[in-house]
Amino acid sequence: xxxxxxxxxxxxxxxxxxxxxxxxxxxxxxxxxxxxxxxxxxxxxxxxxxxxxxxxxxxxxxxxxxxxxxxxxxxxxxxxxxxxxxxxxxxxxxxxxxxxxxxxxxxxxxxxxxxxxxxxxxxxxxxxxxxxxxxxxxxxxxxxxxxxxxxxxxxxxxxxxxxxxxxxxxxxxxxxxxxxxxxxxxxxxxxxxxxxxxxxxxxxxxxxxxxxxxxxxxxxxxxxxxxxxxxxxxxxxxxxxxxxxxxxxxxxxxxxxxxxxxxxxxxxxxxxxxxxxxxxxxxxxxxxxxxxxxxxxxxxxxxxxxxxxxxxxxxxxxxxxxxxxxxxxxxxxxxxxxxxxxxxxxxxxxxxxxxxxxxxxxxxxxxxxxxxxxxxxxxxxxxxxxxxxxxxxxxxxxxxxxxxxxxxxxxxxxxxxxxxxxxxxxxxxxxxxxxxxxxxxxxxxxxxxxxxxxxxxxxxxxxxxxxxxxxxxxxxxxxxxxxxxxxxxxxxxxxxxxxxxxxxxxxxxxxxxxxxxxxxxxxxxxxxxxxxxxxxxxxxxxxxxxxxxxxxxxxxxxxxxxxxxxxxxxxxxxxxxxxxxxxxxxxxxxxxxxxxxxxxxxxxxxxxxxxxxxxxxxxxxxxxxxxxxxxxxxxxxxxxx
RNA sequence: GCCGAUGUAGCUCAGCGGUAGAGCACUUCCUUGGUAAGGAAGAGGUCAUGGGUUCAAGUCCCAUCAUUGGCUCCA
Numbered sequence: 054x055x056x057x058x059x060x061x062x063x064x065x066x067x068x069x070x071x072x073x074x075x076x077x078x079x080x081x082x083x084x085x086x087x088x089x090x091x092x093x094x095x096x097x098x099x100x101x102x103x104x105x106x107x108x109x110x111x112x113x114x115x116x117x118x119x120x121x122x123x124x125x126x127x128x129x130x131x132x133x134x135x136x137x138x139x140x141x142x143x144x145x146x147x148x149x150x151x152x153x154x155x156x157x158x159x160x161x162x163x164x165x166x167x168x169x170x171x172x173x174x175x176x177x178x179x180x181x182x183x184x185x186x187x188x189x190x191x192x193x194x195x196x197x198x199x200x201x202x203x204x205x206x207x208x209x210x211x212x213x214x215x216x217x218x219x220x221x222x223x224x225x226x227x228x229x230x231x232x233x234x235x236x237x238x239x240x241x242x243x244x245x246x247x248x249x250x251x252x253x254x255x256x257x258x259x260x261x262x263x264x265x266x267x268x269x270x271x272x273x274x275x276x277x278x279x280x281x282x283x284x285x286x287x288x289x290x291x292x293x294x295x296x297x298x299x300x301x302x303x304x305x306x307x308x309x310x311x312x313x314x315x316x317x318x319x320x321x322x323x324x325x326x327x328x329x330x331x332x333x334x335x336x337x338x339x340x341x342x343x344x345x346x347x348x349x350x351x352x353x354x355x356x357x358x359x360x361x362x363x364x365x366x367x368x369x370x371x372x373x374x375x376x377x378x379x380x381x382x383x384x385x386x387x388x389x390x391x392x393x394x395x396x397x398x399x400x401x402x403x404x405x406x407x408x409x410x411x412x413x414x415x416x417x418x419x420x421x422x423x424x425x426x427x428x429x430x431x432x433x434x435x436x437x438x439x440x441x442x443x444x445x446x447x448x449x450x451x452x453x454x455x456x457x458x459x460x461x462x463x464x465x466x467x468x469x470x471x472x473x474x475x476x477x478x479x480x481x482x483x484x485x486x487x488x489x490x491x492x493x494x495x496x497x498x499x500x501x502x503x504x505x506x507x508x509x510x511x512x513x514x515x516x517x518x519x520x521x522x523x524x525x526x527x528x529x530x531x532x533x534x535x536x537x538x539x540x541x542x543x544x545x546x547x548x549x550x551x552x553x554x555x556x557x558x559x560x561x562x563x564x565x566x567x568x569x570x571x572x573x574x575x576x577x578x579x580x581x582x583x584x585x586x587x588x589x590x591x592x593x594x595x596x597x598x599x600x601x602x603x604x605x606x607x608x609x610x611x612x613x614x615x616x617x618x619x620x621x622x623x624x625x626x627x628x629x630x631x632x633x634x635x636x637x638x639x640x641x642x643x644x645x646x647x648x649x650x651x652x653x654x655x656x657x658x659x660x661x662x663x664x665x666x667x668x669x670x671x672x673x674x675x676x677x678x679x680x681x682x683x684x685x686x687x688x689x690x691x692x693x694x
Numbered sequence: 695g696c697c698g699a700u701g702u703a704g705c706u707c708a709g710c711g712g713u714a715g716a717g718c719a720c721u722u723c724c725u726u727g728g729u730a731a732g733g734a735a736g737a738g739g740u741c742a743u744g745g746g747u748u749c750a751a752g753u754c755c756c757a758u759c760a761u762u763g764g765c766u767c768c769a
Contacts, residue, residue, distance in 0.1 A: 253763085
């Protein structure tokens with residue numbers, strides 16, 4: 054007999070060789086019907102794999118992330134089976150589960166493939182799913198594995214096998230399809246009830262540009278048809294909220310081929326929104342002891358040679374511009390920190406002056422590969438809400454915690470309440486990628502980890518994700534549709550102060566080196582606004598909306614009164630317009646609704662007579678009438694929360 | 695940068711070998727209308743750019759540019 058510990062802490066006894074499925078059955082039949090796999094001593098196993106020692110077991114269903122991953126990975130095998138049945142001779146690379154769904158990299162040889170073929174594959178997959186074929190785990194020797202795929206002439210699988218250790222290799226077979234696979238898998242294909250292939254793309258074998266490009270087919274599957282419908286609805290909603298579409302419709306920003314790709318231009322309404330956003334942060338920063346600075350858009354090449362960025366990124370950047378006479382080289386600034394270091398050096402600093410906090414909405418330019426540009430989220434020119442904090446080593450952790458507070462304040466004010474913090478550390482295997490001493494790295498990494506811990510942040514640690522000059526803490530927010538975005542960042546840097554030979558005089562009257570913290574709560578205004586647009590579907594918080602109200606006179610007879618109302622409402626905090634077009638009120642309301650204007654003020658005979666305005670709220674309808682003063686107070690209260 | 699898709703009026707799109715289409719927006723006129731589209735008329739395009747095939751090219755082929763889905767990259 055063996056002891057099985059379940060997630061609730063209870064221990065049950067089973068015969069050795071019991072499977073997770075049998076354990077599930079012993080609990081309830083309903084549970085057994087939904088079990089996809091099981092986590093056995095921290096490792097995900099097939100539900101029908103025999104357990105022969107004491108173990109901690111948690112049964113995985115569709116509601117567990119790991120259950121979903123198993124489901125999708127098994128779906129990748131099902132797709133492969135369909136592909137092999139439909140297109141004999143297809144060779145297979147890898148087919149993992151991803152955050153939503155799965156993909157399989159395949160080599161069709163000379164065959165053309167496009168999304169037009171999806172329908173056929175989906176149909177075949179569903180047909181194969183109905184056979185309820187078991188996913189059978191078959192341990193094989195390395196030699197057997199090689200023989201099988203040599204016969205199949207699949208060089209990709211052979212390439213994978215090469216790196217595997219004999220004795221730990223398994224095949225999985227369902228129906229007529231056998232694949233090299235570590236597993237685990239769901240019990241049988243019958244669990245897969247709904248299938249949708251989403252897109253095709255090229256992907257290099259093992260992500261290596263010098264190797265052959267395979268066709269990557271993405272798909273997603275569900276245990277219920279209704280879940281697929283929900284998923285499709287979610288995709289449609291995401292399309293509706295796409296910031297590129299809304300940016301155009303709401304006249305926020307635009308791009309021009311003539312100006313250059315990846316260089317966003319802000320239209321009046323977008324500029325107004327952006328202005329409000331930066332003023333908001335600037336106020337918060339002034340309160341937190343930051344000082345605003347301004348630096349030029351270009352910097353001498355030597356500045357970046359000193360900072361180390363030239364060596365690291367020089368070749369992949371916009372190339373230097375030269376002065377015509379002397380041939381001096383200047384670079385468009387790709388970041389603000391070197392400029393700020395020079396500002397720090399303006400005068401000798403005492404330990405009493407620290408921390409010094411320089412903030413700047415600095416526009417920077419980076420050469421991004423053309424294929425990488427995307428709306429406002431990936432551009433070649435953008436404005437960072439940048440600041441650099443120069444502090445004593447003993448202040449680092451405290452400063453770091455203050456920055457965390459500021460970032461969270463910003464997120465909360467803008468309605469992002471679901472976030473996690475990612476601690477990005479050095480890749481311990483590959484230290485040559487980074488600059489700076491081991492000692493400093495250890496100090497910095499410890500400071501970040503402790504600060505995050507003391508602030509009680511929900512964190513994940515990622516090795517190898519650090520910047521080349523220091524570790525960082527990145528904030529990932531989840532938007533209204535549950536999509537994850539990386540926004541704010543805080544980075545500790547012991548390197549630049551070294552390179553720029555920054556100093557302060559300590560209480561011991563000796564020279565010391567300050568530590569630098571880079572931080573940007575928004576990251577970049579462009580990216581942040583893009584995420585904000587999608588998060589709120591273009592319905593911005595009232596205080597950010599470029600046009601907070603619009604006055605809609607019922608006919609031109611009330612134009613004069615409407616103008617008077619506008620005059621008494623417009624001030625530096627509230628802005629609105631009048632719709633004076635020769636249109637009926639229904640039309641004016643419709644257009645204002647489409648433009649997502651928060652408040653519509655309707656003015657007709659009644660309102661003029663009573664000296665009031667009739668209020669209609671976007672998305673909510675008629676609110677009745679009120680005096681102009683009353684409405685103004687209401688707006689002001691609402692924007693100053 | 696690499697692979698695939700796309701590029702027709704300000705916007706959304708139809709047309710896919712035989713002399714350019716729709717809806718919305720725009721202009722003018724009529725209408726002065728009470729909570730999500732009042733009516734009529736008009737104007738607007740070297741069909742991304744450059745080559746080629748053809749009696750004839752938005753329509754087929756090639757190249758370039760841009761957009762886009764991925765890959766790789768991201769100070």
